[in-house]
Amino acid sequence: MINPEEFLKFLKERRSIRSFLDKEIPDKEIEMILEAGRWAPSASNKQPWEFIVIKDKEFKLKVSKTAAYGRFMKQAPVLIAIIGKTRISPKWYIIDTSLVTMNMMLMAWSLGPIGTCWIGSMNRERARDILKLSETDYVATILPFGYPEGEIPSPTARKSKEKLVKEI
Numbered sequence: 001m002i003n004p005e006e007f008l009k010f011l012k013e014r015r016s017i018r019s020f021l022d023k024e025i026p027d028k029e030i031e032m033i034l035e036a037g038r039w040a041p042s043a044s045n046k047q048p049w050e051f052i053v054i055k056d057k058e059f060k061l062k063v064s065k066t067a068a069y070g071r072f073m074k075q076a077p078v079l080i081a082i083i084g085k086t087r088i089s090p091k092w093y094i095i096d097t098s099l100v101t102m103n104m105m106l107m108a109w110s111l112g113p114i115g116t117c118w119i120g121s122m123n124r125e126r127a128r129d130i131l132k133l134s135e136t137d138y139v140a141t142i143l144p145f146g147y148p149e150g151e152i153p154s155p156t157a158r159k160s161k162e163k164l165v166k167e168i
């Protein structure tokens with residue numbers, strides 16, 4: 001089992017990375033990131049998702065243009081689009097794909113780290129067209145993966161426990 005203190009430290013040290021080295025990620029590591037996603041929990045275990053690994057430069061450039069704040073995606077050696085299958089789980093696909101995303105982000109961070117950043121604001125219809133998906137598919141996010149360029153950013157602020165936690 002993982003040491004709980006170390007695990008909490010690991011969670012606290014993860015940062016969103018927005019600048020990447022021009023260095024390939026070995027396939028084995030991409031496989032591990034995909035596995036971490038595949039093992040995410042989902043409502044009624046419906047697993048309403050698919051993953052698209054994007055390495056092609058042209059595709060990377062095209063999908064990066066769909067992001068409002070994520071053009072840096074095109075720098076990353078690999079992107080993974082996380083697709084929600086709305087027909088499989090109409091009520092939970094957003095939550096379920098969010099859990100996939102978190103699993104992948106944490107797995108990546110444990111690998112070196114490999115950095116990534118959740119891309120939230122994007123033109124999902126446009127991304128869906130570029131990826132040739134069906135109208136019932138939901139592009140939850142497209143995660144860029146790459147080795148961080150330069151220093152790991154300083155920790156971002158968190159609200160205090162006093163503000164967040166109530167005990168009854």
Ligand SMILES: Cc1cc2nc3c(=O)[nH]c(=O)nc-3n(C[C@H](O)[C@H](O)[C@H](O)COP(=O)(O)O)c2cc1C
Nearest residue numbers: 014015016017018068069070117118119120121156
């Ligand atoms: C749902 C969601 C959407 C986000 N969308 C974006 C985005 O579009 N572009 C971006 O650069 N960062 C995005 N982020 C990253 C957040 O800005 C980042 O997680 C937050 O500032 C905390 O920093 P940390 O991840 O380094 O702890 C998003 C994060 C989440 C959870």
